[in-house]
Structures are given as structure tokens and as C-alpha cells.
Amino acid sequence: MRLRSLLFVPGDRPDRMEKALGAGADALILDLEDAVAPERKAEARDAVLAFLARDRTVPLFVRINPLDTELANEDLIVVRERPEGIVLPKCESFEDVRRLEMRLDFAGVFYEQNPLVLPIATETPAAIFGLGSYAEVSERLAGLTWGAEDLPAAIGAATSREEDGRYTPPYELARSLCLFGAAAAGVAPIETVYPAFRDLDGLAAYAARARRDGFTGMMAIHPAQVAVINEAFTPSEAEIAHARAVVAAFEANPGAGALSLDGRMIDRPHLVQARRTLAAAD
DSSP states (O other): OOOEEEEEEETTOHHHHHHTTTOOEEEEEEESSSSSSGGHHHHHHHHHHHHHHHHOOSSSSOOOOOOTTTHHHHHHGGGGOOSEEEEEEEOSSHHHHHHHHHHHHHHHHOOSSSOOOBBTTTTTTTHHHHTGGGGOOOOOOOOOOOSSSSSHHTTTOOSBOOSSOBBOHHHHHHHHHHHHHHHHSSEEEEOOOOOOOTTTHHHHHHHHHHHHHTTTEESSSGGGHHHHHHHHHHOOOHHHHHHHHHHHHHHHSSTTTTEEETEEEEEEEHHHHHHHHHHHHH
């Protein structure tokens, strides 16, 4: 499943779900958690169930409420309509993914394609220490992502960002550990949202940095962000041509550890990166 862009849509807004289908996102996240007021949770659940029952043109994920709430048990009824994935907030380690699996089993959810899980894996202090654990459940994961909004509140910080929008050191650390945790588990690292949805230039720079650092996709909060994100995480023609040249050079010299290409030295890590670029292009 290609996940360059995952667009959040409030679960109590079926009109926005309908519009989101045309945004070009690789997947939609139908949100039953933060985007829905407490008094509208049941209404949102019904709307998400109805939307899941329709024919699909894009993969659909559902963000449920945290597992330690009764709302999560009620939310899991949506799995009967077979979403492609569940976004798990406040996830603290692989053990929470296992807990979710057990609840699905207890609810009698059995079908050929069980939903994947996308943990939001940095929203509590304890979660930071569990970021290296997800290899235990990697076959269940759609990827690993993080968030910079709940953690400051959990530890009493005033904000997660500097005045110019950059993350302060504690949240740069959380971002980095999420990236490395996903790599250690062998799953896709997904960058968190860019809240200033009207600032498309800032979004483009933010997404470009994410791809540079190793993230393979990003979450969006507004349809206008999707095209920018897709472009940022899609290799350019120049990148594809260079990757093909690197692969061809090593195929022509299978015993070489290092080669010269266009006046620069390349070695096996360049080959690994070239293959990843071509896989992303495909």
C-alpha cells in the first residue's frame, strides 16, 4: 500500500468525507478521536460505518479513541466494514498493538484481510521509551507515525515549537526516534501534520525536509495539502534517472564495492538508496 499522503477527515462530517475522495490522497483517515466532540461520538461512528460500507476508490483508515477508554470498544464496531487500517492514538509500545489485536479477536472479527495498524507513537512520555519495540508486530503495521501536540500537554510544556515553527529539542528527539523506530521495525515512517494548512510554501519545505531525513509519507489535515505532499514524496525524473544509472553501474560491475559515476564515487549504500528511489517511483 502506497502511503505518501494520509488525509484526516472528521468522522462526523460525511460531506467532507465525500469531498476528500477527490483530494488525491493515498489514504483517508476517518477520525473518531480529536476531531469529534464528545457529544457527537455516536453520530460520527454511524457516519463512518455508512461511509465504510460504500464502494471504495482509496484505502480507508479509522482513528479510534485511545485503548484505555470505553469509547475505543465502541469504535471497534467499524472494523465490521473492513477498513484497510486502524490509526491507534496514544500508543505506547508493541504491547498496545497486541492489546488491540486481542480486542478484535474477542469481538469475533475474522476475515481474510485483517486491518493494518498505524500507531501514533509519541503522544505520552512512556511512548518515547517504546519506540524501539515495534519490530515485534511489524507484520501488522502500516507504518509508524508521531505527533507533536499531545506530548507537550502530557509533560507540562508550553509548546513544541520555536517562534519560527521549528520543533524544540525534545520534540526533534521524538521525531527522530519515531523515524529510527520505524526503520528498525522495517515499516514506513510517516511524518506528522503541518498545522498551518494555508501556508503551502512552508508545507513544501517541511515535507521536503521530511523526505530528506528518511520519512516516506506524511499526514494532512486539509485537502489543499495533499498535492504538495504527494509531490514532495514522489521522486523526480532526475532522481529516477540517477537511481537507474547507479543500479546499472553495479549490475555492470557485480564484484565492485565502489565505483565512479559522473565524476563522483558511489558505493553500496548508494545502491540501497537507488533501489529505494525506484521502488518509491513505482
